[in-house]
Amino acid sequence: MVVWTEFERSTIQDIFSKINYDVVGPAALSRCLIVYPWTQRYFGGFGNLYNAAAIMENPKVAAHGRVVLKGLELAQKNMDSIKATFADLSKLHSEKLLVDPDNFKLLTDCLAIVVAAELGEDFTAEVHAVFQKFLAVVVASLRKQYY
Amino acid sequence: MTSLTAKDKEVVKAFWAKVGGSAAELGSDALARLLVVYPQTKTYFSHWKDLSPGSAPVKKHGATIMNGVSDAVGKIDDLTGGLLSLSELHAFTLRVDPANFKIFAHNILVVLAINFPDDFTPSVHVAMDKFLAALARALAEKYR
Numbered sequence: 167m168v169v170w171t172e173f174e175r176s177t178i179q180d181i182f183s184k185i186n187y188d189v190v191g192p193a194a195l196s197r198c199l200i201v202y203p204w205t206q207r208y209f210g211g212f213g214n215l216y217n218a219a220a221i222m223e224n225p226k227v228a229a230h231g232r233v234v235l236k237g238l239e240l241a242q243k244n245m246d247s248i249k250a251t252f253a254d255l256s257k258l259h260s261e262k263l264l265v266d267p268d269n270f271k272l273l274t275d276c277l278a279i280v281v282a283a284e285l286g287e288d289f290t291a292e293v294h295a296v297f298q299k300f301l302a303v304v305v306a307s308l309r310k311q312y313y
Numbered sequence: 314m315t316s317l318t319a320k321d322k323e324v325v326k327a328f329w330a331k332v333g334g335s336a337a338e339l340g341s342d343a344l345a346r347l348l349v350v351y352p353q354t355k356t357y358f359s360h361w362k363d364l365s366p367g368s369a370p371v372k373k374h375g376a377t378i379m380n381g382v383s384d385a386v387g388k389i390d391d392l393t394g395g396l397l398s399l400s401e402l403h404a405f406t407l408r409v410d411p412a413n414f415k416i417f418a419h420n421i422l423v424v425l426a427i428n429f430p431d432d433f434t435p436s437v438h439v440a441m442d443k444f445l446a447a448l449a450r451a452l453a454e455k456y457r
Contacts, residue, residue, distance in 0.1 A: 197435045197438060200435040200438070200439055201435060201438050201442055218434075221435075222435065278419075279423055279426045280426070282423045282424075282426045283427060283430040284430075286430065291342075291346045291366050292349060294346055294423065295346075295350040
C-alpha cells in the first residue's frame with residue numbers, strides 16, 4: 167500500500183487547487199502528441215494532427231486532455247486507493263484501447279513539465295518530487311490490470 | 314532514434330541563446346531536483362558533505378554540468394566527436410549508469426519549463442528532448 171505523508175497529501179491537494187484544468191489537460195496531451203509523435207497512433211479518429219499547430223488547435227485533443235485530467239483528479243480524491251479506483255480504467259486501457267503502457271510515462275513526463283510551467287517558482291524540488299511520486303503511483307495503477 | 318535535423322539544430326541554438334548566462338543557475342536547480350526527486354542518484358555524490366538544494370557542491374557541480382550542455386550546443390554538428398573525452402570520463406572514471414542521463418534530461422526540461430514558460434513551446438520541447446537524447450548517446454559512446 168502506498169504511504170503518503172501529510173506533506174505529500176497537502177502538496178497534491180495544493181497542486182490540484184492551483185492548476186487550471188482547462189489549460190493543463192489539453193497542454194499535456196498535445197505536448198505528448200507533439201514531442202512523442204508515435205503516441206498519435208491511438209488517436210486516429212481525432213482528425214488533423216499533421217503538425218504542432220494543428221495538434222494544439224485540435225478541439226478533440228483539447229476535450230480529451232480534459233478527460234485525462236479529470237481522471238487524475240479522481241486519483242487525487244482517492245489517494246489511499248488509487249489502484250482500486252483505477253482498476254476499471256486499467257482494464258479499459260489494456261483490453262479495449264490496447265495502449266502500450268510505456269506511453270503512460272511519456273504522458274506523465276509531459277504533465278510534470280506543463281504543471282512546472284504553470285506553477286513556476288512554486289514548483290520547488292520538494293513539490294516536484296511529490297508530484298512525480300503521485301504520477302508514478304497513477305502509472306503503476308494503470309499498468310496493474312495488464313498482466 | 315532519428316538524428317537531429319537542420320531545423321532541430323536551429324531551434325535548439327535559438328532557444329539556447331535565450332537561456333544565455335542563466336545556464337549555470339538552471340544547472341544547479343536541475344541537479345538539486347535530481348537528488349531530491351530521484352534519491353537513488355545520490356549514490357554518485359557520497360563524497361559530498363551536503364547534498365541539499367542550494368548547497369555549495371550542488372550549486373557548483375550543477376553549473377559545471379550545464380556549462381557542458383552549453384558547450385555541446387556549440388558542438389551540435391558533431392556531438393560524438395566533440396564529447397569524446399567527456400564520454401571517456403563518464404565511462405571509465407565516473408561510471409555513471411547511462412539511464413541517469415535520461416532522468417537528468419527530464420529535470421533540465423522541467424527547469425526550462427519553469428523559467429521560460431512562454432518560450433518553451435511544444436516545438437522547442439521536442440527539439441530540446443531530441444538534442445538531450447543525442448547528447449546522452451554521445452556521452453554513452455565509450456561505455457562499451
